[in-house]
Every structure is written in C-alpha cells, then in structure tokens.
Amino acid sequence: MSDLAIQTNGLTKRFGAQAAVDGIDLAVPQGAVYGFLGPNGSGKTTTIRMLLGLVRATDGSARVLGSEMPRHLDAVLPRVGALVEGPAFAPFLSGASNLRRFDAADRHAAPTTRGARVAEALDRVGLAHAARKKAGAYSLGMKQRLGLANALLMPRDLLVLDEPTNGLDPQGTREVRSLIRSFAADGTTVFVSSHLLAEVEQLCTHVGVMSAGRLVAQGTLEEFRRSGESRVEVLTPDSGRARAVLARLGLVTDAAGTWDPADAGEDGTVSAVLGDSSPEPDAIVAALVGDGVRVRGFAVRRESLEQRFVELTGEGFDVVG
Structure with missing residues (x-):
C-alpha cells in the first residue's frame, strides 16, 4: 500500500493552447496537512478538480488514496470530503435541510442516522444555532462553514479544502484552523489550497508551491524554512x-x-x-x-x-x- 494519499505524475490540463496545469508531480503523504500554495490563477483549483474527477486531465496520471483517478471514482469519492470553489446551497432551504439533501444523495449514507450526522456536522463547525435558518440568509462565512459541515457528514480518509477560510472573520478562521488540526490528529489527510501564506505556515506540515501552472517546489514546511x-x-x-x-x-x-x-x-x-x-x-x-x-x-x-x-x-x- 502506498504511503501517499495523493500522487500525480506529469498531471496536465490544457484549455486550447493554454496549459492551466503543466506536468506536476504531487506527493502528499498520508496523515499530512498539505498546503497547496500559490497566487490566484496559478492552477490550484484546476488541479483539485482533476484529483476529484470533476475535470479530465489532458495528460499524466493521478492516484488518490492508492487508486487511479478517475478510473476508480466510485470507490474513492466516498472516502473523500471536499469543499471546492466555495459552497453552493439551495437558498430557500435551511442549513440542516441542505445537508440532509446532500447526505441523501450519498448512497453509502444510512438514512436512519441522517439526522444525527447532520446535527453533529453542524455542531462541529459552530452552526448548530443556525440549523433552521435559511441558507440564503447566511453570511459568506456561515456558508463556508456549511460547506465544511457537508464535507464532514461521513468519516473521511482525505479532506480536500479549497480556500477553507475564505470569507471568515478572525474568530471563524481560528475555529476552522482548529478543526483542520483536529482532523489531522484523527489521522485524516488534509489537502488545503490557499493563497494565504499565514494560513499555510500555521496549519501545514507539508507545502507545494504552484506558479503559472507548474509545481515549482514541494517538501516539508521545515525544509522550506531551511532552504532559503x-x-x-x-x-x-x-x-x-x-x-x-x-x-x-x-x-x-x-x-x-x-x-x-x-x-x-x-x-x-x-x-x-x-x-x-x-x-x-x-x-x-x-x-x-x-x-x-x-x-x-x-x-x-x-x-x-x-x-x-x-x-x-x-x-x-x-x-x-
């Protein structure tokens, strides 16, 4: 069994003549909090979409939790929680009702324990008090938390979080960081895409740096500190x-x-x-x-x-x- 939760070889995505992601070789160890760092537009979200099977790669390969993607999509995705490009919810439904809809779409989720899972996820992200409030009335930060709650409805071996603190106030940011640390302490691998250097410094054990579609550096955070x-x-x-x-x-x-x-x-x-x-x-x-x-x-x-x-x-x- 591989000791890497995510591994890519020459992963590439072109849109016409433009290479959004250009031959990257990711190596994300199991149990790591991996900070996928780079300026906006550097190819981070496109990479995540390929890892999750949302976009097909032009070239190269990707393995997630030991299985080739997207070939083994059905087996891998139930083990992955994801928050990509900001959460999208039905505005006329409450936060809890939105989560119940997502949970019902998961054929691996037992209906008999759905209410308990939804309540626990909302409580874990600090939204228990707003469970019955319509999602359309949520602030941006509350919607971000609701997206995290959705990623936590089932036990996960891997969490893929795209800008997880986007829209959060300082207190909310600290709470999300604490949550991510708790996931890692439980053995979950966390892959965090961010353009915030401070976020990566405070959260991550490993770092990959993207620039103009290329992975320009990768290693432990301590190796980066020593490499300058x-x-x-x-x-x-x-x-x-x-x-x-x-x-x-x-x-x-x-x-x-x-x-x-x-x-x-x-x-x-x-x-x-x-x-x-x-x-x-x-x-x-x-x-x-x-x-x-x-x-x-x-x-x-x-x-x-x-x-x-x-x-x-x-x-x-x-x-x-």
Missing part, C-alpha cells in the same frame, strides 16, 4: 580583514558590503552567504576575533518564508491571515 538563503552580517571597522577571514572560512562575501573605504576607522557591515557546509556562527565569531577583527555586532539573517515563496513564483502572496 542565510547570511551573516558583521559590524566592524576592520572590513578588509573581516572579508579575508570570511573568505578563508569558505564564505562568499559581498563585493563591497555597506562599508565605504572613505570611512576608514568607522563601523561598517560586511555580509556573507552561509552554505550547508559553513561553520557554525560561534566558530565564525571566534575566527574573526582570533584574527584581530574588532566585532561590534554579529547577526545571522535568514530568508523569510514570504521571501522564499516570492523568489519561487515571482509574485507576492497575501500574508494577512
């Missing part, structure tokens, strides 16, 4: 000597730094890039001091996740959670 550029900055009046020491240690220093030779004897900053085999910061300081460099300040600057993602995609992300 790190630099050391030395504040010293002895810039030439400091550069010589850093070069001897195998560090690539800035050509000129921020120190102006005309300011000889005054403090300036010399910076250098840290590599995987670079000495530890305390060893760098010891080497500088040992060579007579007057170290007035020393810092290690690590590239933020935001900087890393912008570097990968060439676009900014909404970082407001």
Whole structure:
C-alpha cells in the first residue's frame, strides 16, 4: 500500500493552447496537512478538480488514496470530503435541510442516522444555532462553514479544502484552523489550497508551491524554512580583514558590503552567504576575533518564508491571515 494519499505524475490540463496545469508531480503523504500554495490563477483549483474527477486531465496520471483517478471514482469519492470553489446551497432551504439533501444523495449514507450526522456536522463547525435558518440568509462565512459541515457528514480518509477560510472573520478562521488540526490528529489527510501564506505556515506540515501552472517546489514546511538563503552580517571597522577571514572560512562575501573605504576607522557591515557546509556562527565569531577583527555586532539573517515563496513564483502572496 502506498504511503501517499495523493500522487500525480506529469498531471496536465490544457484549455486550447493554454496549459492551466503543466506536468506536476504531487506527493502528499498520508496523515499530512498539505498546503497547496500559490497566487490566484496559478492552477490550484484546476488541479483539485482533476484529483476529484470533476475535470479530465489532458495528460499524466493521478492516484488518490492508492487508486487511479478517475478510473476508480466510485470507490474513492466516498472516502473523500471536499469543499471546492466555495459552497453552493439551495437558498430557500435551511442549513440542516441542505445537508440532509446532500447526505441523501450519498448512497453509502444510512438514512436512519441522517439526522444525527447532520446535527453533529453542524455542531462541529459552530452552526448548530443556525440549523433552521435559511441558507440564503447566511453570511459568506456561515456558508463556508456549511460547506465544511457537508464535507464532514461521513468519516473521511482525505479532506480536500479549497480556500477553507475564505470569507471568515478572525474568530471563524481560528475555529476552522482548529478543526483542520483536529482532523489531522484523527489521522485524516488534509489537502488545503490557499493563497494565504499565514494560513499555510500555521496549519501545514507539508507545502507545494504552484506558479503559472507548474509545481515549482514541494517538501516539508521545515525544509522550506531551511532552504532559503542565510547570511551573516558583521559590524566592524576592520572590513578588509573581516572579508579575508570570511573568505578563508569558505564564505562568499559581498563585493563591497555597506562599508565605504572613505570611512576608514568607522563601523561598517560586511555580509556573507552561509552554505550547508559553513561553520557554525560561534566558530565564525571566534575566527574573526582570533584574527584581530574588532566585532561590534554579529547577526545571522535568514530568508523569510514570504521571501522564499516570492523568489519561487515571482509574485507576492497575501500574508494577512
């Protein structure tokens, strides 16, 4: 049995000459909270629609919960809960009635326990008080919660959530994040599409980054944190000597730094890039001091996740959670 809940190979979707998704190889481990991150229009929703069999791929393959899609659609979908492109409900029916309709459409759902399932799902997303209220009178955030409740009507091995906190106020956003963490704690794999960097940072164990239809990076969140550029900055009046020491240690220093030779004897900053085999910061300081460099300040600057993602995609992300 595969240890991947989702696996794609060269998955591609073209609309005419335009490749909305261009040969991506997803690897989503079972039990992970996988953040599918990218600017709006980068191909995230089209990918999800292919994974769920809503759109047929132009090329490549996809396996969900160990089975090829869409060939084994009937066997896979009962094990998957999904919220894609925002929920759509009958506005003249109550929230509970909408859920009962969706539950009745599931041939795997026992009619005798339908009421209990609906009530439990509404309670879990904080909508028990609005169960009898017409869905047309729900706010956008309440509709989003109702969509989550629909995804939770039956036990799921995989949840696929497209922008799950869209339209929620800060309190609602925190509640949904807590829900997602609880799903993962129960062993459910959660695949979360988002353009919100803060959401992915706070929720996810793994990340895939999309840009213009391509998967430009993938790995654990910790690997992303380590993959950005790190630099050391030395504040010293002895810039030439400091550069010589850093070069001897195998560090690539800035050509000129921020120190102006005309300011000889005054403090300036010399910076250098840290590599995987670079000495530890305390060893760098010891080497500088040992060579007579007057170290007035020393810092290690690590590239933020935001900087890393912008570097990968060439676009900014909404970082407001």
